[in-house]
Amino acid sequence: MTDATLRRERSALTGFADNRLDRREDLRNNPDAVTALRHRSDTRIAAVAGETPVLNRLSDERCSIWFSHGEAEMLGHALEEIFLGMAEDGSPRFGRLLDRASVETLGARPELLLTDLRSVAMKRLVPEDEVGPLGEAKAVLDWHARHRFCAQCGGPTVAGTSGWRRECTSCGALHFPRTDPVVIMLVTYGDTCLLARQSRFAAGMYSCIAGFVEPGETLENAVRRESWEEAGLRIGTVRYLASQPWPFPSSIMIGCIAEALGDEITLDMTELEDGRWFTRDEVLAMLEGRHADGLSCPQPIAIAHTLVRAWIEGETP
Known part of the structure; x- marks a missing residue:
């Protein structure tokens, strides 16, 4: 896939989406081949201790998710290991699960940085092309642990x-x-969109509403059900825009634009703290950090940002 194609895909703009590993499914059932790959000198390994990614400090300002085979062995015994695939340069990549009890010990080592996955992505602690493979590793290793x-x-x-x-x-x-499918939708009505907030959100932040797809539902009907349950809005046309892998712990966010048939909102206050219609000018001010009331939208790591940005720029389907 070319860079030009990726630039046209809204999904490619979301956090954890940039994963350039060739997963090589054809090798997974060949243990001898995978064992040989594991011990190559150019093999690199990502490590997660319990639920905490372990980063390799390359300098005061640079970290990486990757460790050589010898460095990974020094981190401790692997409870599980997965073959992630092959990097663009042909080097093998693996993920290892370490005991969560090792977090404190590893965190005391100056050559390592232990932090949560969200911080790794939002604070750009590692190169952009390492965030996706780390999300892949953490999601699968977390599944093994459970x-x-x-x-x-x-x-x-x-x-x-x-x-x-x-x-x-x-x-x-x-x-x-x-992988658990979640619909996340920007509900629009005329030249406004619905944004809401939960109590756990950062102060002043409003986002799209979302919910898990239930058995026996199409994605469109999941959007309609969640919009009705959370905001009391009946929905007509539903259009897909983009998706995002969301390893918290193992979801795929399916971003849609949903057209409301009316503008009377009835919020589910057990799910939401507040919600209302916002104009394009208001949302643009929120994205640019200049809203008069200090309101904001999610950071670019989140697909909610992608949905809102596409609506502002008139690039919705």
């Missing part, structure tokens, strides 16, 4: 296919990493 027992019989499971499935040692059932 699925040590079989959902079918309760027996213990072990990792297989180079970390891309778990196999029950009792009944033989196979389990695969899951």
Whole structure:
């Protein structure tokens, strides 16, 4: 895929979307080949301790998610390991899960930086092309940590296919990493859009409403249901705009533009703290940090920012 194509895709502008690894699914069932890749001199490994990414301090101002094989061994015993794929230069890339109890010990080492995944992305602590692979590694490793027992019989499971499935040692059932679909929508009415906030948001920040897709729903109907449940709005046309991998812990955000059939809002106050219609001028001021009341929109890492920006720029479908 060319750089020009990626620039036309709104999805490519979202956080965690820039993942250039060739995942090489064809190698996952070849343990001898993967073992050989693991011990190559150019192999690089990303590490997560419990839920905390471990960063390699290259200098006072530069960090990386990647460790050489020897450096990774010095971090501690790997509870799980996954083959992430091959980098553009042909070097193998892996992810390792370390015991969460090692966070304090590793955090005391000056050559390391331990912090949460959101901070890694928002503060740009590592090169942009490393954020996506780190999100991939954390999502799959987190799935391993949560699925040590079989959902079918309760027996213990072990990792297989180079970390891309778990196999029950009792009944033989196979389990695969899951991705939970979430619809996130910018609801519009005429020349205004609905933005809302939850109590956990940063002060003054308003965003799009969102919710998980339920069994038996199309994406469009999930948008309509969530808009009705959270804001009391009936929705007509729903158009897809972009998507975003969201490894908190393992979602895919599906961004849509939804046209409301009316403008009377009834907020679900158990979900939301506030919400209202905003004009284009107001939203532009929020994006540019000059809103008179100090209101703001999510940072570019979030697909909500992408949805709002596309609406402001008139590039919605």
